[in-house]
Structures are given as structure tokens and as C-alpha cells.
Amino acid sequence: MTPPKPQPLSRAVIFSAVPVTPAMAAYLHPGDYLVACDAGYRNAALLGVTPDLIVGDFDSAPQPQTSGRTIVLPHVKDDTDTHYAARVLLEQGFRSVTLLGALGGARLEHTLANLHTALFLAKQGVEVLLADERSEVRILCPGRPLTLDRRDWAYLSLFPLEGNLTGVEESGTFYPLKDATLTPDYPLGVSNEFAAPQATLRCKTGWGVVILTRADG
Template sequence: MQQTRCVIVSAAPLAASMKKLLRPGDYLIACDGGYRSTRQILEREPDVILGDFDSAPPPEGTGAVVLPRVKDDTDTHYAAKLAVEKGFSQVLLLGALGGHRLEHTLANIGTGLWLEKQGVQVMLADEDSQLCYLMPGKSLELPYEPEEYFSVLPLEGRAEGVCERGAKYTLEDATLTTVDFPLGVSNETLPGGATITVRTGALLVIRTKKDHQLDR
């Protein structure tokens, strides 16, 4: 099993602040136009560049892996499969949120869930938010962060036995459903931190900076 972490950089806009999330020894896979962000913003040379290059021309002289444009996997999902093949137990997804392609953001969240189901610990991050996953029967500890909101959303239609303790709004053995009643949005941790558990169903946990929060 690899001890280093895999960082997958997709083609959505990437803030310069994301550079601080990198660790020495990270293995970088750049997807499509993500190779520009990897070099120009993260100031790192990718270990692998791959994609169908519909959002940027392939870089010259790099041995990039050019994927067919007619395929089942997105470029990011192909990179996720490569990370699993190489034995990584942790994956950070950058450049996977935002941009003008909402469907790509949703697909990348789905790719993160697929990785979690392969036993890989996953985080997606942009300038304002960090996303992770909580699988059935497991718990997640969130530190006390007075300048953050956290939200919990079910990913597979229904999540049962959801508990949120140490939070401003507590839940005990709650049932969360997908889009018709977003009960788990915009909570806050209390001093001492919060604990989230779920009995059945996968959860998406989103931590968002308050100073970038926009009320809806």
C-alpha cells in the first residue's frame, strides 16, 4: 500500500490558496486542463497528465495519456481508478468543484463517493469549502470551528440513524432524504467539537467558511 497521498487536479478554477493543502511527496494526477493549474497555481509538475483534452490542448512533449472523447468515464473518474490501481489510501480532489459545468461538479462528488466505497479516504476542496464522506456504521469527528458551517446531505436517496452531537442543532436517530427536505444544512460545531454518525446510507459532509456563506 502506498504511504503517500494522491492529489487529482481537475479543470475547474483553482485558487492560489489551494497550494497550502499540498504535502511533500504527494503524487499528482492532472486531468485535462488541470495540468495548467498544477503547474501555474500549485507550482508542481504533475506525475501523470491525462484526459481527452476537450477543455485544453494536450501539453507537448510530456507523454500525456490521451483518452478517447467517447468513453464511459469522466477524466476525473479515470484518474480515480488509476489512484486505486496504484494503491493509494488517500485522495485529495482539487479543481473538481465550481466552474461553469455544474454536471461536472456533481459527477466529481459521485467519483469521490466511488473512491470511498473502494476504501479510500477522500476530500474535495475549493477556496470556500471542504467536502468529505461518511459511510454507514462509521463516525466523523469535527473540531470546534466557530468560523465554519457544516452541512450533512444524504447521497443515496435516504440515510437513517443520523446523529449529530456537540452541534448547535442536534440530531438523534434522524432520517435524512435527498432534495425534498434539506434538514442537515448549515449547522455549527460547539466548543469541544461535534460527532456525526450514520447507521445506513452514505453522507456528504460539507464544511464552509462563514465569511463566504451566502444565504439562500
């Protein structure tokens, strides 16, 4: 059964397989469309929610018995389970996607793959957020300012994700930037800090990854 097409600006949440804690329930909103990728259904259960859709090749967890919709993917495929889920949500018209259980864990390559999936969504105009217990990750898009609230974040970092970042501006930060260029071979944008209640980041060309991190301890 095909789910009804949501209205534009509808929110969706993708659960990937990196274990989460109950605190991550703060990222769930009433009415969110929930997609679990393979073992990600365990994270949904931990947070007390039932996925609207489960997708995966189920190489990391048994296929669950559920009355909801399940898409079983082949083991040999180009898309990761999470990227396939992102494509489904894009086709359904979602304009805001949060990924939980997509950072860290034992498989570094999965984190990098999920960052590339976030870039894929951002290039289609989707607002993307990846989060774990200590960090949030967003995509900085050319020509689209990104304003972030200070809250309890200790550090703000910006790295090129595709190409050089040119015309970079950072305001409201301890180390402001003006018409700067960030290149993939020099981490100039690491570990900046908020100097105001909000910080705004911009770039003219390139695509960047923005990471907010809480202090240790």
C-alpha cells in the same frame, strides 16, 4: 512507463479543471502523487508543482508537452477524466485522495459528477476530500464516524448522497441529532454549526456528503 505502486496510505491529489487560487497549495503535502485531469495541469502549474501523471481527452485544453506520463483518453467514453484518474489511483493502491479544482465553475454537472466520483472512492475504503477556497467536502460512510475540527468553519451541512441516511447522529453541533433519518427530499441537515472544538457525525445506513463552509465576507 508504469509508475511504481505506492505503499498503502500514500496520498494522491487530483487536479481537475475549475480554476484555483494559490491558497490551495495548502492542501499539497511533500510526497503527494499528483494527477492532472485535462486542463487541470494549469492548476498544478499555478500551484508550482509538476504532475506525475496527466490524463484526459484534452477537449478543454491542448495536450501539454511534458516529459512525464500522459494517458490520452478518447472523446467518446463513459468515464469522466476525473473518474478515470480515480480508477487509476485506486488500482495503484492509494488510500487517501484529495480533489482540487473539482467544485464550482461554469459546469454544475461536473461538480455533481465529481461528487459521485468521491462516493465511488469512498465505497472502496478511500479517504476522500474535495476542497475549494471556501469549502471542504467529505463522504459520510455507514458505520464509520467522521470527526471534524471546528477551525474557521462557519457551517456544517449533511445531505444524503445515496439512499436515506438512517441512524444519523451529530454531536458537538448547535443542532445535535440522535437516531435521525435524513431523506433526499428534505434538507434537514443544511447549515448546522459547531458548538465545540470538534463535531462527530455518524450514520447506520446510506451514504452522505458533508460540506464545511466558511462565512461570507
